[in-house]
Amino acid sequence: EVQLVESGGGLVQPGRSLRLSCTTSGFTFDDHAMHWVRQVPGRGLEWVSGINWNSGSIAYADSVKGRFTISRDNARSSLSLQMNSLRTEDTALYYCAKDKYGEFVVVTTIAHWGQGALVTVSS
Amino acid sequence: QSVLTQPPSASGTPGQRVTISCSGSSSNIGSNIVTWYQQLPGTAPKLLIYGNNQRPSGVPDRFSGSKSGTSASLAISGLQSEDEADYFCAAWDDSLSGYGFGSGTKVTVL
Numbered sequence: 001e002v003q004l005v006e007s008g009g010g011l012v013q014p015g016r017s018l019r020l021s022c023t024t025s026g027f028t029f030d031d032h033a034m035h036w037v038r039q040v041p042g043r044g045l046e047w048v049s050g051i052n053w054n055s056g057s058i059a060y061a062d063s064v065k066g067r068f069t070i071s072r073d074n075a076r077s078s079l080s081l082q083m084n085s086l087r088t089e090d091t092a093l094y095y096c097a098k099d100k101y102g103e104f105v106v107v108t109t110i111a112h113w114g115q116g117a118l119v120t121v122s123s
Numbered sequence: 124q125s126v127l128t129q130p131p132s133a134s135g136t137p138g139q140r141v142t143i144s145c146s147g148s149s150s151n152i153g154s155n156i157v158t159w160y161q162q163l164p165g166t167a168p169k170l171l172i173y174g175n176n177q178r179p180s181g182v183p184d185r186f187s188g189s190k191s192g193t194s195a196s197l198a199i200s201g202l203q204s205e206d207e208a209d210y211f212c213a214a215w216d217d218s219l220s221g222y223g224f225g226s227g228t229k230v231t232v233l
Contacts, residue, residue, distance in 0.1 A: 035222075044125060045160070045168065045211055047222040061221050095167060106215045108222045109158055111179070113167040 002026040002112045004096045009117030022079040022096030029077035033099035036081045038092035053102035086121045093118050126223025127212050134231040135202045143228045145195040145212035155215040157195040159188055162209040207232045
């Protein structure tokens with residue numbers, strides 16, 4: 001069974017940093033691209049970032065470009081999101097998500113989702 | 124501001140057919156595959172339709188997807204109470220070099 005478990009969420013002041021982690025199991029991690037997707041409770045979904053199977057292809061939403069960094073450790077089957085210069089508008093539930101394929105550009109297909117980690121940016 | 128446009132709501136009685144539209148442009152739906160996700164209340168989204176019209180194993184054949192030009196549609200036939208959820212379309216956008224979701228449609232079973 002595919003399992004994606006996010007950690008590292010919490011309350012942080014504007015301008016500060018936070019690092020989200022996602023531990024995975026139940027599938028061959030380095031066969032799949034991975035993503036972070038966020039959702040303000042009661043609102044729509046916003047794709048944040050994606051990384052292909054070998055970290056050779058990475059992309060970000062314009063709203064986080066230059067502030068967030070996605071990375072993966074295939075040896076540990078884990079995914080991370082380093083979030084710097086946080087803004088109040090970054091407040092959301094952040095989902096770790098597994099793609100159906102090893103590459104994601106153009107063919108993005110999110111096959112599994114974690115339960116999410118809540119990030120609240122407030123003074 | 125979502126990349127793809129969906130109606131905010133749709134409804135039907137049990138057994139009816141409901142269709143949800145997803146409107147995009149040549150840089151997203153017009154040139155890339157469309158995926159549909161279902162989000163039941165209080166849960167994470169779930170893959171419903173991929174590759175425009177493919178169902179993952181376990182998804183009932185009551186759900187079907189189609190695409191034409193810069194628009195796509197999700198049809199739910201034989202609507203059931205457990206289909207009450209939010210539905211999101213999505214596609215890669217070449218202009219944004221990113222993945223865009225629709226605004227979401229809340230389906231209510233009357």
